[in-house]
Amino acid sequence: MSKKEMKRILVTGAVGQIGSELTIALREKYNNDDVLATGRKTKPSETLLNSGPFEFIDIVNKKSIEKVVKDYDVDTIYNMAAILSAVGEKNPELCWNVNINGLYNIFDIALEYDMTRVFVPSSIAVFGPESPKENTPQETILKPKTMYGVSKVTGELLGDYYFKRFNLDVRGLRYPGIISSETLPGGGTTDYAVEIFYEAIKNKKYSCFVKESTILPMMYMPDCLKASIDLMNVDISKLKHHCDFNLTAMSFSVGELVSEIKKYISEFDCEYKPDFRQDIADSWPRSIDDTAARKEWGWGPDYDLSAVTKDMIKKLRIRFEEGNL
Ligand code: SER
Numbered sequence: 001m002s003k004k005e006m007k008r009i010l011v012t013g014a015v016g017q018i019g020s021e022l023t024i025a026l027r028e029k030y031n032n033d034d035v036l037a038t039g040r041k042t043k044p045s046e047t048l049l050n051s052g053p054f055e056f057i058d059i060v061n062k063k064s065i066e067k068v069v070k071d072y073d074v075d076t077i078y079n080m081a082a083i084l085s086a087v088g089e090k091n092p093e094l095c096w097n098v099n100i101n102g103l104y105n106i107f108d109i110a111l112e113y114d115m116t117r118v119f120v121p122s123s124i125a126v127f128g129p130e131s132p133k134e135n136t137p138q139e140t141i142l143k144p145k146t147m148y149g150v151s152k153v154t155g156e157l158l159g160d161y162y163f164k165r166f167n168l169d170v171r172g173l174r175y176p177g178i179i180s181s182e183t184l185p186g187g188g189t190t191d192y193a194v195e196i197f198y199e200a201i202k203n204k205k206y207s208c209f210v211k212e213s214t215i216l217p218m219m220y221m222p223d224c225l226k227a228s229i230d231l232m233n234v235d236i237s238k239l240k241h242h243c244d245f246n247l248t249a250m251s252f253s254v255g256e257l258v259s260e261i262k263k264y265i266s267e268f269d270c271e272y273k274p275d276f277r278q279d280i281a282d283s284w285p286r287s288i289d290d291t292a293a294r295k296e297w298g299w300g301p302d303y304d305l306s307a308v309t310k311d312m313i314k315k316l317r318i319r320f321e322e323g324n325l
Contacts, residue, residue, distance in 0.1 A: 008072050008074045009036065009077070010038065010074040011023045011037050012038050012078070014038055015039035015042040015044050015183075018121070018224060019037070020183040022228060023035055032052040034052075035052050035053075036054070037055075038054070039054070040058050059079070059098065059102035059103075060101055062105040065109050069113055077110060077115065077118045077119065082098060082099050083098045083151075084148060084187045085123075086187045088148035089147065092147040095147045096147060099154075100151050100155070103158065110162075110170075117170075120243060121172055122152045122155060122172050122175070122243065124285055125148050125189075125280075125284060126142050126144055126149055127140070127283075127285050128141070135289045136285035136288050137289050138289065138292045146283070156244040159243035160243050160244070171231050172244065173228065173293070174244060174245060176218050177193050177218045178221060179197075179218055179220050180194060180224075181316055190218065192254065193218055193257065196261065201313065201325065205268065207272075212253065214282075215251055216284060217250070218248075218249065218308075219247070219249040219301065220307070220311070231293075231299075234296075240292070241296065245292060245293040246292060249301035250304050251288075260309040261309060264313045
């Protein structure tokens with residue numbers, strides 16, 4: 001098999017919001033046994049366990065990564081393990097350790113074991129109050145005010161450095177908030193856009209931790225999976241950027257989201273109790289210019305706010321009726 005083809009894929013953070021669905025999508029695309037899911041301590045779902053291999057590792061512990069890389073002959077890594085923005089503000093040391101030292105281990109091992117490709121997600125959190133808020137350009141000031149943002153800027157720079165200096169094929173996207181119906185996000189600022197659906201279905205009310213007027217860029221999980229896998233499969237000669245692609249599907253205020261949900265659940269009531277996460281949200285862009293991703297590898301989303309709302313409510317209603325929410 002040529003070096004350009006992927007053989008064995010390691011997904012870190014596979015029990016998390018994106019990792020859990022990405023693992024299944026990769027298993028559907030490639031052989032189930034060739035996609036190794038790994039987590040740090042949270043118990044994996046039956047779906048994850050029954051569809052392919054699973055191991056516990058800690059990316060901060062280099063030896064634990066090395067062991068599975070050798071055992072499974074890994075040649076491609078999707079490094080989805082990360083501490084998100086809100087938890088990162090409560091525990092900046094942990095955030096640094098996982099998002100920077102852990103990532104360094106991943107790059108080092110990828111180089112040592114001559115890997116084909118590494119995927120490293122970045123985030124809209126790389127931007128800060130000095131960046132333009134509307135249609136935030138690909139190239140602009142990056143002065144984040146959260147530890148999470150600091151770690152993501154560093155990750156982008158480190159990835160681009162490994163590409164240029166060592167010829168390691170590292171690719172990454174600046175994810176907006178990701179909305180999904182399978183696994184809840186853990187400890188981010190955009191979590192409200194997911195929790196609101198769960199609470200609307202379960203209790204018909206939600207207490208939101210950011211203001212009604214808060215607008216952030218968002219994306220539905222199927223688009224997030226499509227973007228991540230497409231970027232990893234595009235011919236490298238097409239790419240001018242590597243680890244820092246701006247990416248978006250839609251932008252909406254919490255008020256607009258509530259109105260959409262009310263079309264399906266008219267009694268739904270949302271109250272607003274902003275906490276420390278309001279400041280984080282206010283430091284991020286309201287909308288994103290993702291022209292580079294569209295031009296370089298043909299990115300384009302399939303879901304807008306009304307399509308997301310319809311699908312989320314349908315999927316979560318089924319889970320609720322099955323007693324699985
Ligand atoms: N969803 C992330 C967070 O809110 C941003 O990338 O922390």
